[in-house]
Amino acid sequence: MSKTNYTRRRVLKTGAVAGAGVALPTIFTAQSAAAYTNEPTGSSVTLGFNVPQTGPYADEGNDELLAQQLAVEHLNGEGDGGCLNTFTSKALKGNGILGKKVEFVTGDTQTKSDAARASAKSMIEKDGAVMINGGSSSGVAVAVQGLCQEAGVIFMAGLTHANDTTGKDRKANGFRHFFNAYMSGAALAPVLAKEMGNDRNAYHLTADYNWGWTQEESIVASTEALGWNTVNTVKTPLASTDFSSYIAPVLNSGADTLVLNHYGGNMINSLTNAVQFGLLDKVVNGKDFKIVVPLYSELMAAGAGANIKGVLGSMNYNWQLQNEGSKQFVKSFGEKYGKPPSNSAQTCYAQVLLYADACERAGTFNPCGVAEALENFEFDGLGNGKTMYRKDDHQCFKDVLVVRGAENPTNAYDTLEIVEITPAEQVTYAPNHPMFGGDEATLGTCNAGA
Amino acid sequence: MDAFILQILNGLDKGSAYALIALGLTLIFGTLGVVNFAHGALFMIGAFCAVSLSKLLQLSYVTIDETQKDFLGNPLKVETPYVESWFGPEVGAAIIDWSVPLSILLAIPVMILVGLIMERGLIKHFYKREHADQILVTFGLAIVLQEIVKYYFGANPIQTPPPDALLGVSNLGAWFGFELPYPNWRIVYFCFSALVIAGVFAFLQFTTFGMVVRAGMADRETVGLLGIDIDKRFTIMFAIAACVAGLAGVMYAPINPPNYHMGMDFLVLSFVVVVVGGMGSLPGAVLAGFMLGILESFASTTWATTTLPGINQIIIYLVAIIVLLTRPRGLMGRKGVMEE
Numbered sequence: 001m002s003k004t005n006y007t008r009r010r011v012l013k014t015g016a017v018a019g020a021g022v023a024l025p026t027i028f029t030a031q032s033a034a035a036y037t038n039e040p041t042g043s044s045v046t047l048g049f050n051v052p053q054t055g056p057y058a059d060e061g062n063d064e065l066l067a068q069q070l071a072v073e074h075l076n077g078e079g080d081g082g083c084l085n086t087f088t089s090k091a092l093k094g095n096g097i098l099g100k101k102v103e104f105v106t107g108d109t110q111t112k113s114d115a116a117r118a119s120a121k122s123m124i125e126k127d128g129a130v131m132i133n134g135g136s137s138s139g140v141a142v143a144v145q146g147l148c149q150e151a152g153v154i155f156m157a158g159l160t161h162a163n164d165t166t167g168k169d170r171k172a173n174g175f176r177h178f179f180n181a182y183m184s185g186a187a188l189a190p191v192l193a194k195e196m197g198n199d200r201n202a203y204h205l206t207a208d209y210n211w212g213w214t215q216e217e218s219i220v221a222s223t224e225a226l227g228w229n230t231v232n233t234v235k236t237p238l239a240s241t242d243f244s245s246y247i248a249p250v251l252n253s254g255a256d257t258l259v260l261n262h263y264g265g266n267m268i269n270s271l272t273n274a275v276q277f278g279l280l281d282k283v284v285n286g287k288d289f290k291i292v293v294p295l296y297s298e299l300m301a302a303g304a305g306a307n308i309k310g311v312l313g314s315m316n317y318n319w320q321l322q323n324e325g326s327k328q329f330v331k332s333f334g335e336k337y338g339k340p341p342s343n344s345a346q347t348c349y350a351q352v353l354l355y356a357d358a359c360e361r362a363g364t365f366n367p368c369g370v371a372e373a374l375e376n377f378e379f380d381g382l383g384n385g386k387t388m389y390r391k392d393d394h395q396c397f398k399d400v401l402v403v404r405g406a407e408n409p410t411n412a413y414d415t416l417e418i419v420e421i422t423p424a425e426q427v428t429y430a431p432n433h434p435m436f437g438g439d440e441a442t443l444g445t446c447n448a449g450a
Numbered sequence: 451m452d453a454f455i456l457q458i459l460n461g462l463d464k465g466s467a468y469a470l471i472a473l474g475l476t477l478i479f480g481t482l483g484v485v486n487f488a489h490g491a492l493f494m495i496g497a498f499c500a501v502s503l504s505k506l507l508q509l510s511y512v513t514i515d516e517t518q519k520d521f522l523g524n525p526l527k528v529e530t531p532y533v534e535s536w537f538g539p540e541v542g543a544a545i546i547d548w549s550v551p552l553s554i555l556l557a558i559p560v561m562i563l564v565g566l567i568m569e570r571g572l573i574k575h576f577y578k579r580e581h582a583d584q585i586l587v588t589f590g591l592a593i594v595l596q597e598i599v600k601y602y603f604g605a606n607p608i609q610t611p612p613p614d615a616l617l618g619v620s621n622l623g624a625w626f627g628f629e630l631p632y633p634n635w636r637i638v639y640f641c642f643s644a645l646v647i648a649g650v651f652a653f654l655q656f657t658t659f660g661m662v663v664r665a666g667m668a669d670r671e672t673v674g675l676l677g678i679d680i681d682k683r684f685t686i687m688f689a690i691a692a693c694v695a696g697l698a699g700v701m702y703a704p705i706n707p708p709n710y711h712m713g714m715d716f717l718v719l720s721f722v723v724v725v726v727g728g729m730g731s732l733p734g735a736v737l738a739g740f741m742l743g744i745l746e747s748f749a750s751t752t753w754a755t756t757t758l759p760g761i762n763q764i765i766i767y768l769v770a771i772i773v774l775l776t777r778p779r780g781l782m783g784r785k786g787v788m789e790e
Contacts, residue, residue, distance in 0.1 A: 056711065058605035059605045232752060239715070242705070244460045244464070244636070244747075245461075245747040246750055248460055251456070251631065252453050265607055269706045272609070272706060273706070276619075276636070278633070302606065303609060304609065304707075305611065305707075306611065330521065330522070331522065334521060334522045335522065340521045410518070411520065411521075414521075
């Protein structure tokens with residue numbers, strides 16, 4: 001008979017220590033599984049679509065929302081599947097994301113940074129959104145990207161063209177599919193040289209805010225590299241409606257080219273005023289006067305009407321692209337809404353699908369896992385051709401379109417014609433390029449939140 | 451020299467819009483004592499009269515053209531305006547082309563109706579209330595009106611071009627031996643504004659109705675004691691002021707494509723014009739409108755913005771401060787107005 005010397009107290013003590021020891025890994029595991037903001041626990045996952053529903057870009061926001069709704073439909077296996085049929089990644093099966101049905105909430109950015117942050121915050125905190133997508137302004141994109149970084153959710157930017165979004169203001173939780181001002185300059189320059197020559201005198205009218213400045217800087221650098229001379233760069237207040245007093249000095253400046261670094265209503269009005277003053281009918285320095293609008297959108301083209309005839313610009317996407325992804329997207333969007341998609345619609349649609357696909361490939365909604373899956377991800381089939389999400393700055397690199405206002409549009413939608421598809425290599429730059437914050441620009445570290 | 455003249459012309463053009471809006475504002479304030487913050491919205495509704503008629507004239511029937519394809523590859527739906535089928539392609543196209551000037555015929559009754567409904571339906575209930583209440587209710591009305599327009603027409607500006615015959619530029623300096631190109635439609639706009647302003651002054655100066663209104667503006671009570679229904683006349687003046695703002699909007703549509711927010715863009719500046727001109731002074735409103743338009747134009751030149759950065763954004767307010775400091779009643783303000 002053996003004799004044990006265990007006392008009741010000792011057994012209890014040992015049991016407690018052993019129990020804690022066994023439970024410890026489970027506690028850590030459970031904590032890490034819940035260690036990101038808005039982890040979906042039910043049968044659905046919520047995405048937040050933050051677009052301008054009121055204010056001057058409401059039409060653009062509405063187009064983005066249509067595309068986002070279409071993307072959700074396709075993710076949930078409804079409709080014709082859209083670009084799930086052409087996307088080179090086959091992780092998405094049309095059964096939601098990671099088996100969870102996709103739902104969405106919407107917010108109104110009003111194209112104001114504070115309002116956009118407030119609506120994004122509400123969608124994250126009250127509605128449990130795991131990702132925020134959309135927007136039509138770089139100011140809004142930078143503000144919301146900062147908020148998402150702090151909150152620990154992924155931000156898939158909508159239409160934002162300023163270099164800063166993936167330049168000095170880049171964030172680990174933020175991703176931009178849309179092209180940027182540098183790419184516009186790099187894509188436009190060879191076409192400008194080909195069509196207008198290397199000895200032009202350019203006069204810039206620039207919207208006086210962050211996007212306008214980076215746009216001007218990029219185009220000035222690209223055109224001066226061609227040999228062009230910059231006659232003047234004039235900043236115009238964002239609230240300007242009548243540009244006649246800015247156009248009049250162009251007439252006597254010796255400039256033979258006007259570059260309008262304007263977007264939206266600014267661009268429509270400044271171009272209309274420039275055409276009213278007969279600039280396109282003038283001959284200066286023995287050359288036909290030309291106007292360049294570096295950033296185009298279909299809605300701006302519609303607003304500018306006949307004034308855009310022959311005017312060159314650049315775009316992220318145009319529905320007339322004939323690759324398989326584009327044809328599929330135009331078909332899905334066109335059959336559902338009766339019109340071709342705009343480039344802001346396409347970028348939002350692509351971003352929603354890219355996020356969902358990254359979740360599937362990462363096997364988690366954890367933003368850090370999703371970010372890792374997106375970094376250096378190469379894909380095709382979403383409308384832009386071969387594309388890569390660069391790890392260093394979370395900027396997509398793909399072909400850029402140079403377009404021109406159509407001379408004889410046959411319907412309301414072919415107001416722009418594609419002049420050239422500039423290959424991605426030609427618009428690629430170093431992650432520490434001076435226009436993008438130089439060596440000091442950093443993504444920081446991914447924040448998973450809670 | 452020609453750059454200098456160009457800026458004066460630009461200023462006169464901009465000033466025309468300010469003067470027409472400020473004239474209406476002053477008429478309403480002088481007659482009814484109401485500070486109408488919905489006046490910019492009336493300018494916007496006028497511009498959308500032009501947009502509406504243009505769209506109305508382009509209402510089309512659809513035929514299928516099997517030989518052409520739309521963006522989805524389906525047979526193209528070709529739209530032909532009804533006016534072209536009713537009056538023939540050439541006459542129909544000409545009617546569509548002249549839709550903006552024709553809109554004046556639509557805008558006059560529409561704006562009078564809008565003015566009457568606005569005054570009788572809402573503003574008359576605020577005559578005896580504080581100016582702050584009037585400002586709040588009319589500002590609210592302006593927001594409602596612009597949201598209604600946005601609902602039906604969208605937020606994007608809508609291109610509303612002038613007739614082809616009035617497109618392009620004229621060389622105003624040709625008679626003097628130098629080049630001075632100026633857009634034809636802007637010349638038309640200035641002449642039209644001058645005509646409307648002259649018409650309003652002539653109406654007030656040379657008609658019995660105008661004489662009664664002027665008397666009412668000077669001493670409402672005494673005119674009432676003479677047995678004249680001055681309220682009815684003032685209501686009509688409100689409708690006329692709405693009409694003036696609307697006509698300014700109609701003709702402005704080809705200068706800058708109308709959008710739902712355009713009224714607000716002009717409203718604040720027009721109020722500054724009224725204050726600088728002198729509350730209740732009709733000639734003051736016109737004078738200040740043109741003066742501030744020209745100053746704003748010069749402040750936007752490269753020379754001005756390089757010398758004093760940001761001057762283009764503050765010039766009007768700067769002038770307002772200087773005028774009010776030196777002449778508290780404005781340039782041509784009347785004693786006793788807003789001086790309780």
